[in-house]
Amino acid sequence: MSEHALRHTDVSLTDGQSARWAGAMTTPMMLAVATRLAAARPAAIEIASPATLQQCVARGEDPWQRIELLRERCPGVALRAAVALLTEHGKRGVDVISTEVATLWLRELAQRGISEIVLIDPMVAIERIAPVLKEAKALGLTTIVALPVTQESTRSDDDLRAQAAALARAGATRLMLRDEAGLLTADRLTTLLPALRAGLGDMPLDLHLRCQTALGPMVALEAVRIGIDGLDTAFAPLANGASVPALGTLLKSLRMLSSETSISEQTLHAVGEADRLLAELADRHGFAPARAWVFDLAPYVHQLPGEVAAQFMHRLAALGLAHKLHAFANECARVRRDIGEPPMLAPFPRPIAEQALLHLQGTPRYAELRPGVRRILQQVHGASGAVDVRLAQRVGALPKKLAPSVASLRAAYPEASDAALVLGQICGVAPEAVPAPASPETMRYVATTPADALLAELTARAARYALLSVQGPGVAIQLQGTEA
Amino acid sequence: MLEHLKALVAAETARTGKRRTIHLTDDTLRDGQQCLWATRMRTEHMLPIAERMDRAGFLSMQAIALVQFDASVLFLNQDPFERIRLLRERITRTPMRGAVRSNLMRGFFPVADDITDLFVERQIANGIRDIAVFDALLCSDNLASSIRTARRLGANVTLGLGYNIAPGYDDALYASKAREAVERFGVQTVALGDAAGILTIDRVRTIVPALKQAIGDKRLEFNTHCLTGLGPWLAIEAAVHGADCILTAVDPLANGNSLPASQMIARNLREIGFDVIVDDRLLDEVGEYLGALAERERQPVGVPAEYEPSHYITQYAGGAMSNLESQLKLAGIADKLPAVLEEIGRVRMELGSPIMVTPYPAIVAAQAVMNVLNSERYKVVPDEVKKYVCGYFGALPLPVDANVKDRVLANGSKDVGLTPPVIAPVLPGLRQRYKSIGDDELLLRYMYGDEKIDGLAPTPTGDCFSVHHPVVDLVAGLAQRRSKARVQLSGNGFSLCAN
Numbered sequence: 001m002s003e004h005a006l007r008h009t010d011v012s013l014t015d016g017q018s019a020r021w022a023g024a025m026t027t028p029m030m031l032a033v034a035t036r037l038a039a040a041r042p043a044a045i046e047i048a049s050p051a052t053l054q055q056c057v058a059r060g061e062d063p064w065q066r067i068e069l070l071r072e073r074c075p076g077v078a079l080r081a082a083v084a085l086l087t088e089h090g091k092r093g094v095d096v097i098s099t100e101v102a103t104l105w106l107r108e109l110a111q112r113g114i115s116e117i118v119l120i121d122p123m124v125a126i127e128r129i130a131p132v133l134k135e136a137k138a139l140g141l142t143t144i145v146a147l148p149v150t151q152e153s154t155r156s157d158d159d160l161r162a163q164a165a166a167l168a169r170a171g172a173t174r175l176m177l178r179d180e181a182g183l184l185t186a187d188r189l190t191t192l193l194p195a196l197r198a199g200l201g202d203m204p205l206d207l208h209l210r211c212q213t214a215l216g217p218m219v220a221l222e223a224v225r226i227g228i229d230g231l232d233t234a235f236a237p238l239a240n241g242a243s244v245p246a247l248g249t250l251l252k253s254l255r256m257l258s259s260e261t262s263i264s265e266q267t268l269h270a271v272g273e274a275d276r277l278l279a280e281l282a283d284r285h286g287f288a289p290a291r292a293w294v295f296d297l298a299p300y301v302h303q304l305p306g307e308v309a310a311q312f313m314h315r316l317a318a319l320g321l322a323h324k325l326h327a328f329a330n331e332c333a334r335v336r337r338d339i340g341e342p343p344m345l346a347p348f349p350r351p352i353a354e355q356a357l358l359h360l361q362g363t364p365r366y367a368e369l370r371p372g373v374r375r376i377l378q379q380v381h382g383a384s385g386a387v388d389v390r391l392a393q394r395v396g397a398l399p400k401k402l403a404p405s406v407a408s409l410r411a412a413y414p415e416a417s418d419a420a421l422v423l424g425q426i427c428g429v430a431p432e433a434v435p436a437p438a439s440p441e442t443m444r445y446v447a448t449t450p451a452d453a454l455l456a457e458l459t460a461r462a463a464r465y466a467l468l469s470v471q472g473p474g475v476a477i478q479l480q481g482t483e484a
Numbered sequence: 485m486l487e488h489l490k491a492l493v494a495a496e497t498a499r500t501g502k503r504r505t506i507h508l509t510d511d512t513l514r515d516g517q518q519c520l521w522a523t524r525m526r527t528e529h530m531l532p533i534a535e536r537m538d539r540a541g542f543l544s545m546q547a548i549a550l551v552q553f554d555a556s557v558l559f560l561n562q563d564p565f566e567r568i569r570l571l572r573e574r575i576t577r578t579p580m581r582g583a584v585r586s587n588l589m590r591g592f593f594p595v596a597d598d599i600t601d602l603f604v605e606r607q608i609a610n611g612i613r614d615i616a617v618f619d620a621l622l623c624s625d626n627l628a629s630s631i632r633t634a635r636r637l638g639a640n641v642t643l644g645l646g647y648n649i650a651p652g653y654d655d656a657l658y659a660s661k662a663r664e665a666v667e668r669f670g671v672q673t674v675a676l677g678d679a680a681g682i683l684t685i686d687r688v689r690t691i692v693p694a695l696k697q698a699i700g701d702k703r704l705e706f707n708t709h710c711l712t713g714l715g716p717w718l719a720i721e722a723a724v725h726g727a728d729c730i731l732t733a734v735d736p737l738a739n740g741n742s743l744p745a746s747q748m749i750a751r752n753l754r755e756i757g758f759d760v761i762v763d764d765r766l767l768d769e770v771g772e773y774l775g776a777l778a779e780r781e782r783q784p785v786g787v788p789a790e791y792e793p794s795h796y797i798t799q800y801a802g803g804a805m806s807n808l809e810s811q812l813k814l815a816g817i818a819d820k821l822p823a824v825l826e827e828i829g830r831v832r833m834e835l836g837s838p839i840m841v842t843p844y845p846a847i848v849a850a851q852a853v854m855n856v857l858n859s860e861r862y863k864v865v866p867d868e869v870k871k872y873v874c875g876y877f878g879a880l881p882l883p884v885d886a887n888v889k890d891r892v893l894a895n896g897s898k899d900v901g902l903t904p905p906v907i908a909p910v911l912p913g914l915r916q917r918y919k920s921i922g923d924d925e926l927l928l929r930y931m932y933g934d935e936k937i938d939g940l941a942p943t944p945t946g947d948c949f950s951v952h953h954p955v956v957d958l959v960a961g962l963a964q965r966r967s968k969a970r971v972q973l974s975g976n977g978f979s980l981c982a983n
Contacts, residue, residue, distance in 0.1 A: 185485050214717075215714075217791040218791045218793075246790065253792060257793060292713055294748060295717045297485070297720070298752075300485055323751075325751070326751055
């Protein structure tokens with residue numbers, strides 16, 4: 001086992017809660033646990049990603065306020081944000097975030113105390129990545145650039161080494177091998193890591209991997225053994241399944257496997273306390289309990305990343321189609337092949353899964369095309385591989401629409417702040433629809449049981465009904481309107 | 485990974501000219517419930533699904549072993565032979581498997597062959613068609629009589645080889661034991677058993693081909709558990725590398741401490757190019773029943789485990805560990821636990837690394853405690869340790885460390901002879917004592933005493949057990965009536981009208 005200290009970054013508040021709790025964690029909940037997370041002394045905590053920005057906007061929360069308040073709660077711990085150059089909302093002209101808007105995004109993050117960014121362009125387009133890295137460096141940010149993992153048959157170790165070398169030349173501080181579908185095995189790692197090292201020189205190499213196949217914790221240990229520099233982890237209730245490996249189990253395993261490691265009882269205790277707090281939160285709000293997924297070969301076929309995998313496994317089960325998992329996986333692979341084998345990172349996997357599910361449910365193949373699939377065929381994010389000619393002809397080409405400049409956005413929305421303009425671009429909403437900061441009182445987390453929440457919501461609606469009656473095991477609520 | 489597995493299977497199919505069929509042996513009713521429900525599944529719980537499981541296409545079904553005999557009599561007040569008969573009435577196509585634990589019956593020490601032989605005979609007489617034999621020392625002499633009896637009565641014999649992580653337990657050792665079982669006894673099936681789920685992928689890729697090569701066209705079964713979360717992968721790799729049959733449990737009594745899920749294994753094996761002939765629809769129906777049963781009985785279902793390498797290190801089963809802790813506490817030396825655990829590892833290796841299943845955890849731990857408490861190791865030697873070294877439990881798979889052996893023989897009790905005594909037969913005395921009862925009852929009274937057997941209650945038959953709320957069954961029953969007559973029912977807290 002490698003003897004250097006592991007640099008682990010906590011992603012519980014971004015990928016963890018997106019994959020395990022469907023993004024249900026509110027800002028007050030995050031603020032309530034943040035101190036405990038920081039006490040476990042991660043190298044950094046990731047507190048924002050494109051998915052959490054969307055979640056905030058959909059819930060009426062100001063994501064910038066969340067970042068500011070989390071910064072206050074976590075003194076002395078580096079905070080990280082994920083920044084993606086491709087969007088998923090489908091608004092024309094904003095499928096690719098321009099360097100100018102990306103720079104504004106980075107500036108808003110840096111102003112609020114973010115010191116590290118993970119820059120994700122699934123297509124690894126150096127011409128898009130390099131200028132953004134340059135701007136990030138100018139802002140003093142540590143830049144971690146993502147290299148998506150693909151199956152060896154799609155892209156060999158040599159291909160990935162060449163991509164890694166190109167990203168290193170583009171000016172990143174660190175490189176992150178990003179395996180959102182959980183495809184890596186210990187066997188692959190033993191050939192891939194040395195290959196990447198050869199392409200990177202002295203640049204540190206981090207790993208972000210998910211646990212859809214159940215092998216994540218084992219692959220993570222192997223990665224540490226052969227010398228990965230940094231690893232993304234989450235606290236137990238927000239780890240495993242479609243999320244990343246659990247920090248507590250990883251640290252205990254590392255301590256057991258290596259007598260030289262410096263993992264203290266104090267650290268393990270702090271991790272255990274954070275695990276317990278999050279488990280209580282889950283229990284109180286009915287969020288999914290900590291649970292690993294069972295090993296299956298299907299994820300190697302559908303290759304759906306984190307939260308998309310979680311969402312579609314849930315949908316298959318809800319539709320009574322869980323027994324058709326392999327048929328679904330094969331259909332995902334077929335759709336992906338037909339539309340040019342795009343990389344399986346947002347924005348590509350969700351439309352592929354939607355299209356495959358349509359087919360699985362009996363819609364004749366491509367009788368109907370999901371909007372996201374149309375956009376992929378129209379190559380609005382750039383060209384990937386060869387697409388099915390008939391499908392390409394059917395959707396036709398789309399005249400290229402230039403991304404709006406920051407100046408034009410400011411002119412169009414003179415009342416909006418830059419923070420609102422950026423958010424509008426990332427989330428595909430008008431700047432005036434961006435939520436305003438909330439009062440400090442509403443940011444305070446109040447522990448309520450599901451029954452309390454039900455009662456509060458029923459009370460809020462009571463005026464609309466003459467009689468509201470709820471019966472359940474151990475619960476009987478009756479609200480009767482009175483004449484004014 | 486998937487592409488590699490598919491390529492291996494495709495290459496085999498091209499070489500042999502046909503797709504290989506991988507069979508499943510069901511272990512829901514024996515090991516699945518043992519791992520997840522502490523063996524508390526009652527006979528009447530099994531009956532409503534027995535016929536569907538029989539039709540599901542399993543190669544065989546593990547019905548019962550010593551642990552099920554124990555739980556059935558001691559905790560459920562049910563006759564285990566009756567369970568075999570009732571299952572046999574419903575399971576008519578699929579051979580049911582019973583088991584013997586070496587020559588130990590349910591005790592700590594070897595017993596005479598006559599009682600073990602009768603145990604085998606009565607299982608077969610009640611409906612078992614396949615006898616699994618297992619000895620923790622891999623000592624085939626301990627199994628010879630059981631195997632002969634089973635063969636004489638026309639039953640299939642499955643030899644279980646327990647997997648062990650220890651120096652000397654290499655592929656060659658396992659291959660030689662498997663070959664010996666086939667050549668000496670003509671067993672039809674060899675099963676590699678990984679009770680603790682500690683096999684690794686790398687080891688599966690070497691040990692499975694080695695075993696298959698050793699036994700030729702005899703059937704190779706693979707049995708693992710999912711404590712590390714890797715069980716399903718191990719099972720798939722085992723099939724790819726030559727296993728003919730996988731032991732599985734029907735989901736949701738699979739995963740966690742239990743076996744890989746039948747449904748998942750079947751679908752994945754088909755996906756990489758094998759034929760698997762189980763009926764998925766029936767398995768899902770059985771799974772639905774088991775899920776409802778678990779809820780009704782407030783028993784857990786299998787939850788996939790998170791990978792943790794500690795399982796590979798301890799190999800000291802959970803039950804044995806809690807026993808040891810409580811014994812040290814009773815003796816007022818609870819603080820010695822870490823030293824005792826470390827010493828257990830040393831003693832185990834010096835004694836030839838026996839597989840840590842009953843009775844060996846207790847024997848090794850007894851010596852380890854003595855070594856920790858005394859200034860000199862092996863100064864005090866428990867009788868069981870001397871008996872073990874002198875071969876009372878059978879020939880040892882690996883030799884005891886020569887220096888340790890000298891000390892054990894020198895310091896052990898002089899009352900324990902260097903040569904194991906001949907074990908006296910049991911049956912003459914039993915038959916003298918119980919003159920007018922059948923052999924099933926005779927065996928049960930021998931194993932559990934008169935009081936427990938007097939208290940056994942017959943299992944309600946007619947498959948009247950239901951996992952649903954009684955009112956649901958009532959409504960479903962009324963719905964099936966042809967009569968259009970008005971039905972009115974009332975009871976405490978409910979009334980029901982149907983026209």
